[in-house]
Amino acid sequence: MQDLRGGTRRSKRINDNQEAASVAAAATRCGTATRGRGRGRRAMNQDDNAKLVGPGTCGRGGRGVNLLVSPVVEKTVERLVSVGEEGKTSPLPERVQLGNSPVYKLDRKLGKGGFGQVYVGRRISGGIGSTGADAFEVALKLEHQNGKGCSSGPPFEWQVYSTLNGRYGLLLAHYKDQLGGYYILVSFFSKEFLIHCFILEKNT
Numbered sequence: 204m205q206d207l208r209g210g211t212r213r214s215k216r217i218n219d220n221q222e223a224a225s226v227a228a229a230a231t232r233c234g235t236a237t238r239g240r241g242r243g244r245r246a247m248n249q250d251d252n253a254k255l256v257g258p259g260t261c262g263r264g265g266r267g268v269n270l271l272v273s274p275v276v277e278k279t280v281e282r283l284v285s286v287g288e289e290g291k292t293s294p295l296p297e298r299v300q301l302g303n304s305p306v307y308k309l310d311r312k313l314g315k316g317g318f319g320q321v322y323v324g325r326r327i328s329g330g331i332g333s334t335g336a337d338a339f340e341v342a343l344k345l346e347h348q349n350g351k352g353c354s355s356g357p358p359f360e361w362q363v364y365s366t367l368n369g370r371y372g373l374l375l376a377h378y379k380d381q382l383g384g385y386y387i388l389v390s391f392f393s394k395e396f397l398i399h400c401f402i403l404e405k406n407t
C-alpha cells in the first residue's frame with residue numbers, strides 16, 4: 204500500500220493523471236510489484252517515452268503488463284486561443300487589428316457578460332502614444348457572430364456606442380469591427396470598472 208501511493212506520486216510528477224491511474228491499476232494487478240522499492244526489480248525508465256514496458260516490470264513471478272508510457276506533453280503557453288464558449292468552433296483570434304488600429308494581443312480574460320467575453324488587449328505594434336486607442340492595454344469585447352446577441356447583425360451595444368460614444372458614464376470605444384468570426388469592440392480598459400463590478404457582485 205505504501206508503494207502503491209509512491210507509484211502514483213511518481214506519475215503525478217510527470218504531470219499525467221490518466222497515466223497515474225493506469226500505472227496504479229497496473230501495479231495493483233501485479234501484486235508483488237507493489238512491494239519494495241525496486242529490490243530485485245527493474246525500474247521503469249520514465250525517460251524512455253512511448254516505450255512498451257514489457258514483462259518483467261512487475262518483478263519476479265509477475266506476468267507483466269504491456270503498459271504504454273506516453274510522452275509527457277508540456278503545457279507551455281497560456282491557452283488563450285480557445286474554442287468559443289457558446290459551443291461555436293471559431294477559435295478566438297490571437298491578435299486583433301481592426302482597420303488602422305494598433306495590433307493587440309489577447310491577454311488575460313476580464314470577464315464574461317450575457318453576450319460576449321472581455322479580454323485585455325495588449326498593444327504589440329502600431330500606436331505612438333500611450334492613451335486612448337494607443338494605450339498599452341485596452342479592453343477587447345468579443346461576441347461570436349452566431350451568438351445570441353448577433354442574430355441580426357452587429358451587437359446592439361455598437362449602436363449605443365455610435366450614438367453616445369464619449370458621453371459621460373460610457374466607456375470610450377476606440378474601434379469596432381468583425382474579425383475571425385467575431386464582432387470585436389476595442390474600448391478603454393478601466394480598472395475602476397473592474398473594481399466596481401467586483402463590489403457590485405459582492406453586494407448582490
Ligand SMILES: Nc1ncnc2c1ncn2[C@@H]1O[C@H](COP(=O)(O)OP(=O)(O)OP(=O)(O)O)[C@@H](O)[C@H]1O
Pocket residue numbers: 313314315316317318319320321342344360374390391392393394396397400
Ligand atoms: N472596459 C472594461 N474594462 C475593464 N473590465 C471590463 C471592461 N468591459 C468589461 N469588463 C469586465 O468584463 C465583464 C463582462 O463585461 P460585459 O460587457 O461582457 O458584461 P455585461 O455588462 O454583462 O454586458 P452584456 O450583458 O452586454 O454582455 C465585466 O463584468 C467586467 O468585469
